[in-house]
Amino acid sequence: MSSKIPSQDNTPQPVKMHHPTAASADLYEKRRKIQPRYTSGLFEIWRNIGAWSVLGFYFLTAWLTWDGRQALLFDLPNRHFYIFGWTFWPQDFILLSWLLIIAAFGLFAVTVLAGRVWCGYTCPQTVWTKIFLMIERLAEGDRNTRMRLDKAPLSLNKIIRRGIKHLSWLLISLATGIAFVGYFTPIHILMQEIVHQTLGPAESFWIGFFTVATYLNAGWLREQICMYMCPYGRFQSVMFDRDTLIVSYDHARGEPRGSRRRDADPSAQHLGDCIDCELCVQVCPTGIDIRDGLQFQCIACAACIDACDSVMDQMGYDRGLVRYSTENALEHGKPIHILRPRLLGYAAVMTVMVSLFVYTLSTRVPMGIDVIRDRNALYRESSEGMIENSYVLNIMNKSQETEHLEIDLSGMPQGAQLEGRQQLTLAPGEMRSVTETVEDDPSELKEREIPIEFHLINKDHPQQNVDSTSRFFAPSSP
Ligand code: SF4
Numbered sequence: 266m267s268s269k270i271p272s273q274d275n276t277p278q279p280v281k282m283h284h285p286t287a288a289s290a291d292l293y294e295k296r297r298k299i300q301p302r303y304t305s306g307l308f309e310i311w312r313n314i315g316a317w318s319v320l321g322f323y324f325l326t327a328w329l330t331w332d333g334r335q336a337l338l339f340d341l342p343n344r345h346f347y348i349f350g351w352t353f354w355p356q357d358f359i360l361l362s363w364l365l366i367i368a369a370f371g372l373f374a375v376t377v378l379a380g381r382v383w384c385g386y387t388c389p390q391t392v393w394t395k396i397f398l399m400i401e402r403l404a405e406g407d408r409n410t411r412m413r414l415d416k417a418p419l420s421l422n423k424i425i426r427r428g429i430k431h432l433s434w435l436l437i438s439l440a441t442g443i444a445f446v447g448y449f450t451p452i453h454i455l456m457q458e459i460v461h462q463t464l465g466p467a468e469s470f471w472i473g474f475f476t477v478a479t480y481l482n483a484g485w486l487r488e489q490i491c492m493y494m495c496p497y498g499r500f501q502s503v504m505f506d507r508d509t510l511i512v513s514y515d516h517a518r519g520e521p522r523g524s525r526r527r528d529a530d531p532s533a534q535h536l537g538d539c540i541d542c543e544l545c546v547q548v549c550p551t552g553i554d555i556r557d558g559l560q561f562q563c564i565a566c567a568a569c570i571d572a573c574d575s576v577m578d579q580m581g582y583d584r585g586l587v588r589y590s591t592e593n594a595l596e597h598g599k600p601i602h603i604l605r606p607r608l609l610g611y612a613a614v615m616t617v618m619v620s621l622f623v624y625t626l627s628t629r630v631p632m633g634i635d636v637i638r639d640r641n642a643l644y645r646e647s648s649e650g651m652i653e654n655s656y657v658l659n660i661m662n663k664s665q666e667t668e669h670l671e672i673d674l675s676g677m678p679q680g681a682q683l684e685g686r687q688q689l690t691l692a693p694g695e696m697r698s699v700t701e702t703v704e705d706d707p708s709e710l711k712e713r714e715i716p717i718e719f720h721l722i723n724k725d726h727p728q729q730n731v732d733s734t735s736r737f738f739a740p741s742s743p
Pocket residue numbers: 514519522538539540541542543544545546556572573576586587
């Protein structure tokens with residue numbers, strides 16, 4: 266029987282004495298390299314579906330087009346965010362924040378239901394690490410071979426295998442960096458710039474940054490990101506309740522653990538179903554032993570379930586010694602209780618939030634008008650004796666069509682004049698500043714301050730008309 270692999274322990278370990286009377290301890294445990302064993306099984310299929318869906322979305326979405334432009338593009342220099350058929354401006358930031366709040370809330374609800382399934386199946390750190398591990402397995406062999414290679418002295422075989430692995434990791438990291446920047450610079454232009462070596466400094470920096478970050482995170486740091494750096498991993502346990510689905514070891518069924526012959530009767534040996542093969546530990550990407558109970562390092566990838574099920578099959582025992590279960594089910598034998606008030610509350614709030622968001626988005630008018638008063642003077646008197654106020658109108662066409670617009674005014678006494686450009690044509694996504702002057706005869710102006718309203722009239726789509734209020738100032742009445 267192989268010796269037990271210790272589970273992760275963050276307790277500082279005492280180290281050598283520097284002084285006869287004083288012992289010192291490292292603040293951090295030295296990292297123990299984890300070489301996870303590959304396992305197949307039902308949950309590996311789900312992990313693969315999750316991983317390839319994330320990778321497919323990440324690498325292919327940048328190439329999708331919508332109405333002749335990149336479907337998902339964050340055009341920071343022009344401050345336009347294109348998300349499929351919608352164009353968002355900085356003024357729409359509230360909608361994007363709302364979307365992020367809905368996503369965060371959805372993550373909370375999923376965590377209450379099934380623990381860290383996000384971490385185990387779809388988190389980019391897990392997905393990229395999984396791909397890097399797959400490459401490592403192809404280049405260097407299975408777990409035992411890799412562990413032997415780690416200990417082996419430098420040789421041509423080791424250099425070639427390591428070289429292939431690191432080169433492949435770097436190529437994937439580079440592709441990741443390029444795809445990331447491709448969401449900010451149109452990917453077709455970016456690719457041309459790469460081919461013609463005309464990349465700008467900002468693009469070069471960010472491609473380099475994300476290449477290095479991906480290579481280090483997925484190739485070297487791996488589980489340390491989940492264990493020490495990810496804030497979600499640290500606070501997710503406060504969202505758990507006793508009915509949250511977690512990957513758990515059935516202590517009552519498995520203990521006392523012990524090895525035995527395949528055909529032996531465990532009850533005769535006073536043994537539980539755990540044969541102490543340690544396969545569940547060897548497949549664990551964070552190197553923990555699920556038999557020690559729920560630990561914050563567990564990312565709920567369910568690799569230990571697949572491994573243990575395969576052992577149970579070989580032994581002819583029922584599957585599920587390690588399984589998705591709940592604290593209530595394991596400790597008190599209660600049935601798994603999914604539809605509970607807390608979760609229904611989350612679902613109700615999510616439904617309201619998503620409905621409101623969809624309604625706001627679908628009724629959003631893709632025109633905008635901001636009116637800024639001339640701050641230099643409250644009013645001016647023209648050579649003809651008229652009272653003038655000046656305004657700068659920022660007109661926005663947030664749609665993806667050319668729009669023919671007209672500016673109008675209301676609120677002033679009859680006879681007031683609107684000078685300046687009153688008809689304009691704006692290209693898709695164009696913003697234009699227009700200076701307008703409102704003038705009137707002082708004899709008509711009975712109030713010192715008159716509330717007025719500018720109207721932006723869309724001649725082709727009247728349902729997209731928008732207004733903005735301002736004030737007109739006149740000298741005090743005698
Ligand atoms: S894989 Fe199953 S049988 Fe083997 S040590 Fe883990 S829990 Fe026990």
